Amino acid sequence: xDDSLEKPSSLFPKTPLTDExxxxxxxxSDEEDGGLDWTKLLPPSARPIIPRRGEKEFxxxxxxxxxxxxxVLDRSRLxxxxxxxATRTISSKAVSYAVWHPDISRSHVTVARGIHFSNMGHxxxxxxxxxxxxxxMQRRLELLPEEAIYLIERGSVFCWKKSDLEFGxxxxxxxxxxxxxxxxxxxxxxxxxxxxxxxxxxxYAYLKRLGxxxxxxxxxxxxxxxxxxxxxxxxxxxxxxxxxxxxxxxSTLVQAVAPAFNWWKPVSLSHWLHHxxxxxxxxxxxxxxxxxxxxxxxxxxxxxxxxxxxxxxxxPSTPFKKxxxxxxxxxxxxxxxxxxxxxxxxxxxxxxxxxxxxxxPTPRQRRPPTCAANNAPATPPTRETPARIASSPLAEKSLxxxxxPWLFFATPPAPPMPARRPNPFMALKSGKKIVIVAAxxxxxxxxxxxxxxxxxxxxxx
Numbered sequence: 001x002d003d004s005l006e007k008p009s010s011l012f013p014k015t016p017l018t019d020e021x022x023x024x025x026x027x028x029s030d031e032e033d034g035g036l037d038w039t040k041l042l043p044p045s046a047r048p049i050i051p052r053r054g055e056k057e058f059x060x061x062x063x064x065x066x067x068x069x070x071x072v073l074d075r076s077r078l079x080x081x082x083x084x085x086a087t088r089t090i091s092s093k094a095v096s097y098a099v100w101h102p103d104i105s106r107s108h109v110t111v112a113r114g115i116h117f118s119n120m121g122h123x124x125x126x127x128x129x130x131x132x133x134x135x136x137m138q139r140r141l142e143l144l145p146e147e148a149i150y151l152i153e154r155g156s157v158f159c160w161k162k163s164d165l166e167f168g169x170x171x172x173x174x175x176x177x178x179x180x181x182x183x184x185x186x187x188x189x190x191x192x193x194x195x196x197x198x199x200x201x202x203x204y205a206y207l208k209r210l211g212x213x214x215x216x217x218x219x220x221x222x223x224x225x226x227x228x229x230x231x232x233x234x235x236x237x238x239x240x241x242x243x244x245x246x247x248x249x250x251s252t253l254v255q256a257v258a259p260a261f262n263w264w265k266p267v268s269l270s271h272w273l274h275h276x277x278x279x280x281x282x283x284x285x286x287x288x289x290x291x292x293x294x295x296x297x298x299x300x301x302x303x304x305x306x307x308x309x310x311x312x313x314x315x316p317s318t319p320f321k322k323x324x325x326x327x328x329x330x331x332x333x334x335x336x337x338x339x340x341x342x343x344x345x346x347x348x349x350x351x352x353x354x355x356x357x358x359x360x361p362t363p364r365q366r367r368p369p370t371c372a373a374n375n376a377p378a379t380p381p382t383r384e385t386p387a388r389i390a391s392s393p394l395a396e397k398s399l400x401x402x403x404x405p406w407l408f409f410a411t412p413p414a415p416p417m418p419a420r421r422p423n424p425f426m427a428l429k430s431g432k433k434i435v436i437v438a439a440x441x442x443x444x445x446x447x448x449x450x451x452x453x454x455x456x457x458x459x460x461x
Contacts, residue, residue: 090155098143098151098159099178100186105193107148107159109141116156119213119320120147124223144220145190146204152186153205159186194220199440200310200334206445211316214332215325217309227312227325229356291456293349306340307333307347309354309435330436331355337441343450348435352452355433363420424458 097111109121121141128138143151151157160178181189191198207214219226267285312328314320333351343351431451439446 088155095155096151096157098148098157099162100148100159100181100189101162102189103162105145105190107143107145107157109143109157112141114156116151117141119322120151122224122322124221144216145193145196146201149186149190149201150205150208152181153183161185161189195310197334197336199336202440202443203332203334203438203445204311207311207313213314213316213318213320215312215314215328217312217331225323225325227327287456292454293352293452305347305350306335307343307351307437309351310334313436327356330434333435333437335437335439337439337446340439343437348450348452351435351450352433355435357432358430358434360422360432361426361430363422427458428453428455 094113096109096113096117098107098109100107106124108126109117112121121143123139124142125137125139127135129135143157148157148159152159159181161181163178190196191201204214216224217226266288267282309331311332311334312325313330313332314326315329318326318329320326431453433452435450437448437450439448
């Protein structure tokens with residue numbers, strides 16, 4: 001046992017903490033149930049790091065620990081507080097600078113450094129006062145509130161708040177156009193602007209740390225770039241078009257020609273056409289009850305719902321261009337789990353009505369059948385004489401083909417392989433419309449996927 005710990009005292013030792021690894025590495029463990037040993041951190045003057053987890057040196061007792069155990073706990077607790085109080089440092093060569101304008105709820109980036117602005121921020125024209133007193137339009141890079149808070153919190157942007165005070169008379173402050181903002185001030189002033197809530201920012205920051213590209217679905221201004229529409233144009237059959245044009249008398253004609261419908265015998269078999277009945281036609285004739293999402297009644301309600309699409313999410317592997325964003329991979333709804341109830345069928349239907357249809361899942365590519373000749377062992381090449389090559393059957397066939405070309409017909413090309421139909425079960429599982437709901441419960445985010453599928457669109461045979 002360490003001699004300095006045999007006589008515990010209430011004072012913290014003055015010796016600086018070092019990050020030297022212990023001699024016995026076998027006692028360290030990466031198990032999650034172990035506690036952090038904060039005494040293994042660097043001193044507060046250096047940059048703090050997260051230590052490895054270690055095993056506890058004692059088990060809790062019902063009557064309380066000994067003085068030595070309490071001293072070890074106090075020592076670790078003080079080391080933890082000293083580590084958390086360490087000042088975060090950033091490099092002046094990598095930090096960007098921005099100015100927060102409360103009147104327009106935007107942060108003007110004056111100095112942009114780093115790769116963050118390849119998918120963050122947008123260009124907007126603003127009126128700038130010139131030196132001669134005239135105003136002119138100038139495009140500048142601006143950040144939304146969630147983008148500015150995220151960069152300020154991670155230490156990539158140093159933000160100032162726009163102020164009307166004049167600092168030009170003070171030495172060294174001629175280029176300053178406001179007052180510096182802390183992280184707490186950025187949260188207090190930017191949360192609540194442009195429909196941004198603390199839950200939406202937490203989801204935004206969580207996805208950005210994972211590498212996703214997150215943008216707004218509804219543009220906050222006319223200069224914000226939005227992706228193109230994802231709606232897939234569906235071809236309507238000609239008979240359905242004719243039926244919609246002449247729906248009034250077509251229904252009367254069908255009722256007059258067709259026999260009376262019997263609920264107990266929905267399939268009517270004719271004595272002359274019963275041999276043409278197949279499984280597909282039988283299943284279609286048995287679908288006499290209206291079904292599908294188009295049959296749901298539309299309810300006009302004045303109650304505001306929290307289920308509104310707020311973010312477009314792109315995968316890290318998706319090529320993204322900020323000026324012309326591609327169609328999003330996911331569309332996200334952010335709600336507060338403490339106040340928002342479960343979405344009703346009408347709320348989900350309203351979301352699916354404005355969502356574009358996703359493309360069908362591509363079928364699996366089948367490998368072409370391997371020929372038996374490919375599996376045969378390759379024969380070693382041999383050197384043949386020109387006379388032997390000329391007398392071979394292949395040479396004779398080519399010679400006769402050149403002399404009498406009209407005797408040989410062109411070989412018809414192989415018919416193309418028919419395209420594989422998509423698997424209906426995979427299509428029903430993925431759904432034709434997808435929405436992601438992020439429920440935030442006291443900073444704990446859970447993602448739920450809702451998809452819309454329709455069984456009547458897929459013949460099961």
